[in-house]
Amino acid sequence: MNHYDIIIIGSGAAGLSAGLYAGRYGLKALIIGAELGGETARAGVIENWPGDIEVEGFKLIMRMRDHAEKNGAEIVAGEVKSAEKSRDNFVITLTNGDTHTGTALILAQGSNRRRLGLPNEEELTGKGVHYCVTCDGPVYTDKTIAVVGGGDASVKGINLAAQYAKKIYLIVRGSEIKAEPINRERMEKLGEQMEVLFETEVKEIVGENILDHVVLSKEYNGSTNLDIDGLFIEIGAVPDGEVANQLGVSLDEYGYTAADTMMVTNVPGVFVAGDMVNIFGHFKQVVTAAATGSVAATSAFEYVKKHK
Amino acid sequence: MNHYDIIIIGSGAAGLSAGLYAGRYGLKALIIGAELGGETARAGVIENWPGDIEVEGFKLIMRMRDHAEKNGAEIVAGEVKSAEKSRDNFVITLTNGDTHTGTALILAQGSNRRRLGLPNEEELTGKGVHYCVTCDGPVYTDKTIAVVGGGDASVKGINLAAQYAKKIYLIVRGSEIKAEPINRERMEKLGEQMEVLFETEVKEIVGENILDHVVLSKEYNGSTNLDIDGLFIEIGAVPDGEVANQLGVSLDEYGYTAADTMMVTNVPGVFVAGDMVNIFGHFKQVVTAAATGSVAATSAFEYVKKHK
Secondary structure, three states: OEEEEEEEEOOOHHHHHHHHHHHHOOOOEEEEEOOOOHHHHHOOEEOOEOOEOOEEHHHHHHHHHHHHHHOOOEEEEOOEEEEEEOOOOEEEEEOOOOEEEEEEEEEOOOEEEOOOOOOOOOOOEOOOEEOOHHHHHHHHOOOEEEEEOOEHHHHHHHHHHOOOOOEEEEEOOOOOOEOOHHHHHHHHOOHHHEEEEOOOOEEEEEEOOOEEEEEEEEEEOOEEEEEOOEEEEOOOEEEOOHHHHHHOOOEOOOOOEOOOOOOEOOOOOEEEOHHHEOOOOOOOOHHHHHHHHHHHHHHHHHHHHHHO | OEEEEEEEEOOOHHHHHHHHHHHHOOOOEEEEEOOOOHHHHHOOEEOOEOOEOOEEHHHHHHHHHHHHHHOOOEEEEOOEEEEEEOOOOEEEEEOOOOEEEEEEEEEOOOEEEOOOOOOOOOOOEOOOEEOOHHHHHHHHOOOEEEEEOOEHHHHHHHHHHOOOOOEEEEEOOOOOOEOOHHHHHHHHOOHHHEEEEOOOOEEEEEEOOOEEEEEEEEEEOOEEEEEOOEEEEOOOEEEOOHHHHHHOOOEOOOOOEOOOOOOEOOOOOEEEOHHHEOOOOOOOOHHHHHHHHHHHHHHHHHHHHHHO
């Protein structure tokens, strides 16, 4: 069992930025991450991290990891099984049995992809059903895929997928696409390679061991069956609230952790950062994650000074 | 007279980040800056921009400028003389007489260095009296300098100045130095080259055309006169509120522009970002400036969509 001034759960842009700042404050910091890089690493090419016109998300994360380590933060790969507050410390137990204690805690766990909630969805995940076209799309070279969801992630993913997929359907529940104009314009230039099915939902996912087709809520080309090789569900994300719940951290009306602008929660010693917080509404970017990470570390530093 | 969807006043990290995002949103954006780079450009080596272990502030600003321009933002050097809201537009007039109109406005003007308010201070500015040891310190190679102020900027500046100055005094009004631990530790290793004068103030700045000495509030080595070649006043900054005042933007109790977390002010169409806002209290960093710039652009985009 090792004791740290501060334990940061989550090793995406928010957690790594918090680790860098914590290190600069002279705090002994541990970053625990189930998956290095979080959303940033999964984003493919990032064009809106100020100062880098184009950077591979994963490469940016490697730079942030090196930066945090350079400032003394330790990073371990692992999944948190339980978190509890003992008298003066937080006790964090990993699924591999390791236990660490910390004076302060920063939750920067990001969010999990939202699911359609259909039968077969879980069984076929990774077998034709995916949640990140940017990450898993390249497998479908010369194949037909469908992307569910009318947001920016879908459109950005389609623009990337267009480089290898034969045909792409975009299935949108409503009658509108809500993407950054620059990404929508690029998609509109794709022509017949892609087609948008508005006011359409996926009602069934059909396949044994591997995806065969989906059933749509309304006919397309005379049938509700749509034959595809890959289905990408990009309908947003829900914050990963399990550890927050265990610690009694209050959530806001959308299920995100509630915090003031200094990233202070209702539980003394627990701070939050990144996509778990709604400070900027639905606007969640690498730069806002990194900024809130730096703020959370600053608030945690103030706390540790008083409670060490 | 040119019309823009959005005019951004200020070309530091906040303004350039806002410009980059505005460009991505497809907005016609103009960035007007009195001094490219603001605080970031003046900061010397920056070690806490996530993903860059060490980067020259000015070089980081060049990257951000290129990034904003790459996304279509125009940047002009100029000082704003007046800003007013006409019926549907903001009219911005520069001191050179140029006029631009914008549907929305982002104020990202940062802050001005705080002055001691002593006689001679203004007359001797640039003639021995300075406000940024990082920027102007190198002139004092093998000379004796004094830095006023017990904050992080002073300590960081001293660590840099130690590479060339013969002797450095740090003049602190209180009995405490409030700097990042990593910077304080570095300073403490300097030994006799530097000396801290606690509970001491500068009462007079003496010199004709060039700084000769300062008079201290209490004796040091038997005299209140301290002979120095350069005086660096690093006692913080006050937000640049003139344009905000002209437009009727409300200020908070500290004189910073008041805005919600989406950077929306009380004046419809006016948004703010960077060091002009107190969203994260006194914690003002390159990464928080860049993040609030991206948020302000997002809110301005929503506004322009409705008012164009």
